[in-house]
Amino acid sequence: xxxxxxxxxxxxxxxxxxxxxxxxxxxxxxxxxxxxxxxxxxxxxxxxxxxxxxxxxxxxxxxxxxxxxxxxxxxxxxxxxxxxxxxxxxxxxxxxxxxxxxxxxxxxxxxxxxxxxxxxxxxxxxxxxxxxxxxxxxxxxxxxxxxxxxxxxxxxxxxxxxxxxxxxxxxxxxxxxxxxxxxxxxxxxxxxxxxxxxxxxxxxxxxxxxxxxxxxxxxxxxxxxxxxxxxxxxxxxxxxxxxxxxxxxxxxxxxxxxxxxxxxxxxxxxxxxxxxxxxxxxxxxxxxxxxxxxxxxxxxxxxxxxxxxxxxxxxxxxxxxxxxxxxxxxxxxxxxxxxxxxxxxxxxxxxxxxxxxxxxxxxxxxxxxxxxxxxxxxxxxxxxxxxxxxxxxxxxxxxxxxxxxxxxxxxxxxxxxxxxxxxxxxxxxxxxxxxxxxxxxxxxxxxxxxxxxxxxxxxxxxxxxxxxxxxxxxxxxxxxxxxxxxxxxxxxxxxxxxxxxxxxxxxxxxxxxxxxxxxxxxxxxxxxxxxxxxxxxxxxx
Ligand code: XUL
Numbered sequence: 001x002x003x004x005x006x007x008x009x010x011x012x013x014x015x016x017x018x019x020x021x022x023x024x025x026x027x028x029x030x031x032x033x034x035x036x037x038x039x040x041x042x043x044x045x046x047x048x049x050x051x052x053x054x055x056x057x058x059x060x061x062x063x064x065x066x067x068x069x070x071x072x073x074x075x076x077x078x079x080x081x082x083x084x085x086x087x088x089x090x091x092x093x094x095x096x097x098x099x100x101x102x103x104x105x106x107x108x109x110x111x112x113x114x115x116x117x118x119x120x121x122x123x124x125x126x127x128x129x130x131x132x133x134x135x136x137x138x139x140x141x142x143x144x145x146x147x148x149x150x151x152x153x154x155x156x157x158x159x160x161x162x163x164x165x166x167x168x169x170x171x172x173x174x175x176x177x178x179x180x181x182x183x184x185x186x187x188x189x190x191x192x193x194x195x196x197x198x199x200x201x202x203x204x205x206x207x208x209x210x211x212x213x214x215x216x217x218x219x220x221x222x223x224x225x226x227x228x229x230x231x232x233x234x235x236x237x238x239x240x241x242x243x244x245x246x247x248x249x250x251x252x253x254x255x256x257x258x259x260x261x262x263x264x265x266x267x268x269x270x271x272x273x274x275x276x277x278x279x280x281x282x283x284x285x286x287x288x289x290x291x292x293x294x295x296x297x298x299x300x301x302x303x304x305x306x307x308x309x310x311x312x313x314x315x316x317x318x319x320x321x322x323x324x325x326x327x328x329x330x331x332x333x334x335x336x337x338x339x340x341x342x343x344x345x346x347x348x349x350x351x352x353x354x355x356x357x358x359x360x361x362x363x364x365x366x367x368x369x370x371x372x373x374x375x376x377x378x379x380x381x382x383x384x385x386x387x388x389x390x391x392x393x394x395x396x397x398x399x400x401x402x403x404x405x406x407x408x409x410x411x412x413x414x415x416x417x418x419x420x421x422x423x424x425x426x427x428x429x430x431x432x433x434x435x436x437x438x439x440x441x442x443x444x445x446x447x448x449x450x451x452x453x454x455x456x457x458x459x460x461x462x463x464x465x466x467x468x469x470x471x472x473x474x475x476x477x478x479x480x481x482x483x484x485x486x487x488x489x490x491x492x493x494x495x496x497x498x499x500x501x502x503x504x505x506x507x508x509x510x511x512x513x514x515x516x517x518x519x520x521x522x523x524x525x526x527x528x529x530x531x532x533x534x535x536x537x538x539x540x541x
Pocket of ligand 1: 010011091092093094132165213274275276298299300329331
């Protein structure tokens, strides 16, 4: 039997999916929620947020303890761990972990009688890790961008503009603010390569897919870019692991896991990747013409790109894809936490929230929200503030519909650089189970949306990447599409079609929404008259 394990360390939890390749089925799937299962770390939604909302960190020890909890569950369930051929995982992107010189020796000498947490505890040169929600490096972004020759050149070199959450600006801030600790740092890992190192029992490389989210990798050559490294901090190259291609086998699982949990000592490993690149595989985006929306703590919109092609406007990113090609992506911070704020402020549950979406009309009587509950990435908003036009924060139905319409209107507007409009969009992530939300997305994008049974596409993607690499190494080359389709249960997926009746309404609303962004963020003209015209056209007959 060939089993493959896919893990995922996301913002709010840690998951694992075990697949049986011959039977083409998921044998076991389990998630651990950080706040609930590991309350001793005191996180909220998996993170620590500063009062001004800008500094957002998490705790790398908590991630390791979650891994131990997950493996303990595997033991309780009596899973065939010794038959797993290859393991990999994915992590929330961009987050950095700072380790001192005792990290690798500790990993090489792990004692099976002790927990991982107790042994790894003393190996950090920075106790907490800045994660993708952090937006405290505005100054560093500017410094790096200038050093790299401005916006266009930064994008052409690294695949993205400098972004506050990206690893490069974060490392620069650490170097500037905590020089001594920077000097004590022997290696800086991404969330992905940190956890990959734990399983490997020594420092793991970073894969090209996740490496692209650092502003440090040359997006064309897929090597560390010397100019970019110099713009961050001295001696940085010595503190980074090497880069490698996503499916390359990096070694076998460390003896600790063989002795403590019963994995086979022959279990192979490939580097962990970012959650979005892994989801690209988990939803089956291995060909052109389709896109995916992932509705989780972050909302992302992404597509597979056969060829490198960047967004010179600076809002989007190009990352590597596990296939060895590229992916285009935009990311929102106001994803599930913004939806939750609206839900909680009216004491709703998700069912009552959906019922309101079902009974309120497309266009929301012209009530428009710019939903910056948190600082936003796209468009760039540093100070959180929710703007409402035509209603206030007491209007229950108005707020519920407005936040969802705003999220998809913004996504439609800001994803247009990526490619021709897709002919189908795949939905994944926790909130993709909400059909009423997906109906709104289908109408705004004017595109059918396919919803799969599996919502944790990052973990599934990791299991599928494992299988692909394993069979490649044995010269059994499965086609990506064939491999993925076996596990996605396409026949059981649900398709949500756009209602053509609302095509023009949402085209009009998109223009007005764009004007509001312009009005609030770039001192553009007040679009109130257009909004009134919209209300008259659609709601006053
Ligand atoms: C993508 C991004 C987020 C994180 C969260 O660029 O920042 O989607 O990967 O999981």
